[in-house]
Amino acid sequence: MRIGELAARAGVDVQTLRYYEREGLLDPPARTRSGYRSYAPAHLERLNFIRHCRSLDMALADVRRLLELSKDKSASCDEVNAKVHAHLERVRAKRAALQVLERQLAALDAQCASGHRVADCGILEELIHAAHGEACACHAGPAAGAREVSAADRWRGR
Amino acid sequence: MRIGELAARAGVDVQTLRYYEREGLLDPPARTRSGYRSYAPAHLERLNFIRHCRSLDMALADVRRLLELSKDKSASCDEVNAKVHAHLERVRAKRAALQVLERQLAALDAQCASGHRVADCGILEELIHAAHGEACACHAGPAAGAREVSAADRWRGR
């Protein structure tokens, strides 16, 4: 199986496969004489596993570790459980933060009266006004929850 | 006001301010003879506006546009309204996707029986099993909703 076929079968981009190989998630396949990658069915299985984990929004580093762990059948699976559980908690936290954010934006969106000029745009006014009250960020205003979104946006990087 | 003070007052990193300046979000301030940045109070106001928009998870490109628009008081505010509304819709979609994801992960997490070895780890088994059923991605399986999360993760980039 050449790279294009594997990519099509798994529904990913060819570039992504080369990227996974570079990152050590997919074993380097055999090569034809002309240097083309030649994949075995096992590669497709592994790739499907990776994509499934990614569809659950797991970090590639975690996926790589799960792949390692799954090789050693006699190893303890505590780490697997912990990883999945920790990931669930992060997703939970992020979803909660987005819920707060959604409410704030909905309120902002509702400010849009029929003012057609920027001069009396309720949204801009609200944005500027809120910005004033928020300076110094040393109190727990309504934006405190949302502020965590930006941080949470990077949770996979930790 | 030097950069350190402005950063402290707005609760951001000094580097972030230099970044905002480079990106055209903050006007270049005056400089002292030795080249230090010297900010006016207006810079703090503007910065607070930016940080408030960011706390609502808006993209910097959108913030930059809002700043431009807010200068011309006689301009139409349709674009402001549209931007905020579109942003709200993206947040809504992402939150919904995360909700689906959360359910899937919770189910996965519940698979963790008391098997202590990888060989009989319910989670790994489930991950591998699900990956099999998912190949080709041409049907709408339970992961279809979650798959949008990864895509949604990049919605700001579009």
Add this chain to the structure above:
DNA sequence: CTTGACCCGATAGTAGCTACAGGGTTTTGA
């Protein structure tokens, strides 16, 4: 006059791809 806190610009790194550029190879069909 030295120590430490501050500041400068430039560069590189983060996650997970995606999109080139500038080549070589294989397949198809006229």
Add this chain to the structure above:
DNA sequence: TCAAAACCCTGTAGCTACTATCGGGTCAAG
């Protein structure tokens, strides 16, 4: 038989919104 199209290769740069580090300059206190 040969040309075009479709595929493949490596390497590099781009995306977001920062953050960190480097090597050096400046300033205030003691």
